[in-house]
Amino acid sequence: MKLPTTEATSVGIREFRAAIAEYIDADRPITVTRHGQTVGLFVPLRRPSAEDIQRMTTAAADFRKAVPLSDDEVEQMVADFDALRRGQPLPQRSTDK
Incomplete structure (x- = not known):
């Protein structure tokens, strides 16, 4: 999955509104300003590629092999975490087991 870079582009609110579709596809955060003052930060979320999804699926399968847990054990862990x-x-x- 491609993560946004930390360097933000700064744009005025009118420009942001006019070009929001382009900013949604951007690779970096957008600092939105009004009269030179920062009023917001837009961070576009990138969808994972098919390759990213396959890597995550493989990693999950490898984890399940290395740490086999029953559904009950997983539910118990989630309840403990909560x-x-x-x-x-x-x-x-x-x-006792």
Whole structure:
């Protein structure tokens, strides 16, 4: 997936509105100004190419081979992550298998 560069192009709000279709396809962020003052930042999101998607699919398959988890284990991990993110204690679980 092609990521935007960090160097932004600065344009006035009228120019931005007039050429928004071009800016959507841009490779870099756009700083939008009004009367010389920055009023916004537009960061175009690039869609991944077929090659990028294939690389991500292959990496996911390789990960599943290296770390085989059941659907229940994945759901448990997601629930634990949500609890920790909210500052809640993890539920007590039996360690017997």
